Amino acid sequence: MSVKEIIDRCEVLFEDVNFTSAREWKDAKPGRKVVGYLPIYVPCEIIHAAGMLPIGILGGGSDLEVIHGDAYYQSYICRIPRSTVELGVTNRLDFIDGMLFPSTCDVIRNLSGVWKLMFPEVMARYFDTPQNYRKDIGGEFYKNDLRELIESLEELGGVKVTDDDLRNSIEVYNENRKWVNKVYQYRKDKPWKTPSAEIYLLMRAGEVLPPEEHTQMMQDYLAAVENEERRMKDNCRVVLNGSFCEQPPLGMIKSIELAGCYIVDDDFIMANRMITTDISTEGDPLENIANAFLTDSMPFPSKFEPSEEEKGLYLADYVRQSGAEGVIFAAASFCDPALLDQPLLYHVLDDQKIPYIAFQFAENSGQMQPIREQAGTFADSIKLWSAA
Amino acid sequence: MCADVTTDVIKDASMLKQKEMIASNYDKITSAPETGVKVSSTFVPGNLNELTMCFDIANNLPEINALSNAMRKKTGAMISDAEKMGHSEDVCTYVKADLGMMAKGNIAPNGKPMPNPDMLLLSYTGCYTFLKWFELLREQYKCPTVMLHVPYEGEGKITKNMRDYVVKQLKEEVIPTMEQVSGVKFDIDRLREYMKDSAKAEDDLVWVLQSAKNVRSPIDAYFGAVYYIGPIFSAFRGTKDAVEYYSLLRSEIEERLAKGLGPVTPEGEMGEEKYRLVVEGPPNWTNFREFWKMFHEDGAVVVASSYSKVGGVYDYDGFRHDPQNPLESLAEYCMGCYTNRNLPDRTTMMADLVEEYQADGLLINSIKSCNSFAAGELLMLREVEARTGKPGAFIETDLVDPRYFSPANVKNRLESYFQMIEQKRQGGAQAA
Numbered sequence: 001m002s003v004k005e006i007i008d009r010c011e012v013l014f015e016d017v018n019f020t021s022a023r024e025w026k027d028a029k030p031g032r033k034v035v036g037y038l039p040i041y042v043p044c045e046i047i048h049a050a051g052m053l054p055i056g057i058l059g060g061g062s063d064l065e066v067i068h069g070d071a072y073y074q075s076y077i078c079r080i081p082r083s084t085v086e087l088g089v090t091n092r093l094d095f096i097d098g099m100l101f102p103s104t105c106d107v108i109r110n111l112s113g114v115w116k117l118m119f120p121e122v123m124a125r126y127f128d129t130p131q132n133y134r135k136d137i138g139g140e141f142y143k144n145d146l147r148e149l150i151e152s153l154e155e156l157g158g159v160k161v162t163d164d165d166l167r168n169s170i171e172v173y174n175e176n177r178k179w180v181n182k183v184y185q186y187r188k189d190k191p192w193k194t195p196s197a198e199i200y201l202l203m204r205a206g207e208v209l210p211p212e213e214h215t216q217m218m219q220d221y222l223a224a225v226e227n228e229e230r231r232m233k234d235n236c237r238v239v240l241n242g243s244f245c246e247q248p249p250l251g252m253i254k255s256i257e258l259a260g261c262y263i264v265d266d267d268f269i270m271a272n273r274m275i276t277t278d279i280s281t282e283g284d285p286l287e288n289i290a291n292a293f294l295t296d297s298m299p300f301p302s303k304f305e306p307s308e309e310e311k312g313l314y315l316a317d318y319v320r321q322s323g324a325e326g327v328i329f330a331a332a333s334f335c336d337p338a339l340l341d342q343p344l345l346y347h348v349l350d351d352q353k354i355p356y357i358a359f360q361f362a363e364n365s366g367q368m369q370p371i372r373e374q375a376g377t378f379a380d381s382i383k384l385w386s387a388a
Numbered sequence: 389m390c391a392d393v394t395t396d397v398i399k400d401a402s403m404l405k406q407k408e409m410i411a412s413n414y415d416k417i418t419s420a421p422e423t424g425v426k427v428s429s430t431f432v433p434g435n436l437n438e439l440t441m442c443f444d445i446a447n448n449l450p451e452i453n454a455l456s457n458a459m460r461k462k463t464g465a466m467i468s469d470a471e472k473m474g475h476s477e478d479v480c481t482y483v484k485a486d487l488g489m490m491a492k493g494n495i496a497p498n499g500k501p502m503p504n505p506d507m508l509l510l511s512y513t514g515c516y517t518f519l520k521w522f523e524l525l526r527e528q529y530k531c532p533t534v535m536l537h538v539p540y541e542g543e544g545k546i547t548k549n550m551r552d553y554v555v556k557q558l559k560e561e562v563i564p565t566m567e568q569v570s571g572v573k574f575d576i577d578r579l580r581e582y583m584k585d586s587a588k589a590e591d592d593l594v595w596v597l598q599s600a601k602n603v604r605s606p607i608d609a610y611f612g613a614v615y616y617i618g619p620i621f622s623a624f625r626g627t628k629d630a631v632e633y634y635s636l637l638r639s640e641i642e643e644r645l646a647k648g649l650g651p652v653t654p655e656g657e658m659g660e661e662k663y664r665l666v667v668e669g670p671p672n673w674t675n676f677r678e679f680w681k682m683f684h685e686d687g688a689v690v691v692a693s694s695y696s697k698v699g700g701v702y703d704y705d706g707f708r709h710d711p712q713n714p715l716e717s718l719a720e721y722c723m724g725c726y727t728n729r730n731l732p733d734r735t736t737m738m739a740d741l742v743e744e745y746q747a748d749g750l751l752i753n754s755i756k757s758c759n760s761f762a763a764g765e766l767l768m769l770r771e772v773e774a775r776t777g778k779p780g781a782f783i784e785t786d787l788v789d790p791r792y793f794s795p796a797n798v799k800n801r802l803e804s805y806f807q808m809i810e811q812k813r814q815g816g817a818q819a820a
């Protein structure tokens with residue numbers, strides 16, 4: 001398969017706000033269930049082990065006309081809850097049997113209740129992750145929390161989830177993460193070969209496809225892209241930070257690159273790489289999933305950082321590991337977690353003399369010219385700075 | 389929730405007592421460098437006042453400082469300083485008011501500088517912003533910061549797992565840190581004693597809040613409740629002072645009730661009670677008196693509010709601190725605070741209050757800063773209207789940012805709402 005064929009398919013999946021592929025998956029066998037989850041992270045292994053398809057609901061995107069959603073949210077709340085409600089009231093999510101609302105912010109938390117009130121026939125659960133990272137405290141709480149999640153999925157699907165089912169699904173997701181990380185590494189090594197809009201679409205496909213299919217797709221993509229002739233440009237290299245929940249329009253990602261910045265790392269879709277190591281398949285699978293979150297998960301603003309010295313250092317590490325020269329902060333307007341975290345991150349970057357710029361977006365931002373100009377000026381200043 | 393509201397409003401004995409209590413707490417905090425008292429900063433919802441007292445640690449509440457500064461018209465400049473330091477216009481203004489206050493020398497309401505806290509107690513109840521707020525403060529103060537993760541009541545209940553998790557954190561994280569900071573050994577019997585006093589004060593507070601069920605309510609359960617909840621939601625729950633304050637308050641309200649009097653307002657005794665409202669959402673602090681006046685001058689009294697439950701829901705389902713099971717009870721207290729309850733439960737609570745307090749409807753004061761309250765309120769309004777058959781209304785202001793209080797808009801909305809209630813009554817009368 002060529003790069004174009006793969007990315008065309010991803011684009012179709014990305015633009016399809018009716019989730020046709022997930023509907024087809026569901027209809028292919030009687031009794032199949034689909035479980036949606038909001039950003040940032042839920043342990044998809046568990047949904048998969050229950051024989052269900054986990055799909056990421058990342059808002060309505062740039063083209064969805066929000067007619068009803070605005071009646072549910074004030075103007076000073078970000079856009080993702082209103083476009084998600086829009087998807088719900090226009091029956092675009094009517095095939096979804098369960099919705100999970102992970103511990104992200106007050107908006108997502110309250111959206112779990114909005115869903116319970118608006119769609120009482122759908123299983124809707126707030127999904128908590130621990131803010132205490134001791135195995136005997138936060139780990140124990142999380143393990144029981146995971147057990148409760150399994151019980152509700154068992155009830156939903158009329159199935160029993162065994163430890164072997166869980167181990168099998170852990171393996172499937174270990175493999176998926178391995179390839180996600182390979183794609184990210186490949187982009188760090190050869191960003192001119194892997195435009196970020198392509199990588200983004202490839203990762204978005206993983207939010208609606210079964211993980212096995214997505215893994216294959218990433219393998220095909222890496223094989224195809226290696227043979228693609230693409231010219232290296234004199235771009236600077238940046239890490240993009242702050243877009244972990246509401247997603248920017250694809251046009252914004254393209255604009256940043258067109259303005260002369262290769263995005264070599266980002267936090268667009270964290271669910272697929274939140275866990276940074278393989279989860280062990282030996283012993284108690286729930287304990288392994290819980291421990292992986294406690295000790296080997298990526299930092300993000302909704303997760304407490306217990307050590308003041310460590311706060312925000314991860315971002316400087318990402319910059320180093322990806323050979324980036326600067327950071328672009330791109331947060332959704334009214335996104336409290338991202339925007340409150342930013343000043344703390346600025347200080348880390350200031351200390352380490354890493355240049356940065358910041359702007360805000362909404363998933364339906366149309367005007368890209370200002371962003372292109374800002375990113376262009378940033379790229380120029382980085383080049384000047386490194387030449388000096 | 390501060391002396392500023394109260395001093396020029398009511399001169400009852402309870403009021404003077406509260407003023408004294410608040411002043412003495414600020415003095416205790418600002419004199420810490422001389423006395424050696426240790427100071428902890430913490431949040432109102434789910435605060436652990438009885439526990440903090442077991443270690444002789446003074447309690448400083450940045451939310452209260454922010455609202456107190458707002459009432460003295462100081463937050464506009466503080467917020468603008470924080471924005472100049474790189475904080476976004478879009479985020480919670482309590483945080484920015486606090487950071488701006490630090491930038492302006494961190495002067496307490498008594499005019500003396502606030503000492504740096506010895507500890508940040510991040511009781512993370514009902515709001516994600518708390519987490520960011522204390523990460524920002526920790527960066528400045530570099531002091532021990534203890535996180536108490538209080539799970540959200542997403543499924544509308546407290547499970548054993550949730551309770552055990554909070555209790556374990558108390559035992560193994562919070563208490564050891566407090567011991568270390570204060571040098572005082574934890575004594576669970578001391579905690580029990582404080583909790584006995586908490587429960588006594590809570591009983592009297594509940595009596596006061598429920599006095600609004602009387603038609604011709606003797607209190608305003610939103611604007612007036614701001615000072616009723618002051619001591620128990622802040623540094624005094626568990627103290628003898630609080631017991632005394634609530635007993636005094638109760639007897640004063642009993643007297644008002646016996647005399648058939650309505651609430652007292654900053655402009656004196658309130659006239660005829662024309663409208664009875666339930667209010668969801670915190671008040672605006674920058675224009676508090678002006679805001680209140682828009683209600684009382686039209687004869688609108690608030691008979692129940694969600695704001696009077698942010699630091700503990702005592703009246704709705706009967707929670708009391710339980711000295712027999714101190715740590716479990718603290719855990720349940722933290723989890724049961726209003727904004728830690730899910731939206732369906734909050735909605736049911738508001739609908740029930742409209743019915744139980746014979747209100748004309750639900751008014752929502754939606755706060756720009758506060759997603760914890762605001763996200764989902766429009767749906768809540770529709771639901772409560774549908775369930776009770778009573779009209780609702782929606783206004784938008786902010787807590788401490790004067791840029792978001794538009795008096796003309798708020799006044800217009802309120803007046804149309806009162807007209808709507810009148811029409812509904814006339815319609816009802818005609819139909820009958």
Ligand code: SF4
Nearest residue numbers: 078105107245246335
């Ligand atoms: S964009 Fe930010 S504020 Fe909005 S739902 Fe997501 S994390 Fe919450």
Ligand code: SF4
Nearest residue numbers: 480515517758759760
């Ligand atoms: S978001 Fe709301 S509850 Fe949270 S700190 Fe701000 S005002 Fe308080």
